[in-house]
Amino acid sequence: MFPEKVSINENTTTIDWQDGRISKTKNANMRPLCPYASCRAKAEKFGKNYIPIYSNEEIALERSEQVGNYALKFILNDGLGTGIYEFNYLLQIDGLDT
Numbered sequence: 001m002f003p004e005k006v007s008i009n010e011n012t013t014t015i016d017w018q019d020g021r022i023s024k025t026k027n028a029n030m031r032p033l034c035p036y037a038s039c040r041a042k043a044e045k046f047g048k049n050y051i052p053i054y055s056n057e058e059i060a061l062e063r064s065e066q067v068g069n070y071a072l073k074f075i076l077n078d079g080l081g082t083g084i085y086e087f088n089y090l091l092q093i094d095g096l097d098t
Contacts, residue, residue, distance in 0.1 A: 008061045023094035036083040
């Protein structure tokens with residue numbers, strides 16, 4: 001299944017899927033839910049001492065790019081641009097709150 005449209009506003013990323021489903025994820029959740037290894041490694045390495053540049057509420061998504069036929073990459077204002085979110089994963093995190 002592929003996204004037909006990705007809309008990013010101030011607080012939410014909305015994805016309209018080919019099958020008619022619509023998923024919504026809070027932008028503030030994109031960093032803590034990042035599946036990319038370096039995102040998780042930083043948090044695990046520093047644990048509670050990890051102080052990100054922005055709080056989750058300050059995270060802003062600048063844009064998204066499709067990666068092949070399997071994922072989206074989101075570019076965040078804190079410099080994250082390597083986090084690749086597979087389509088299935090985006091459906092799994094739909095509506096989750098961290």
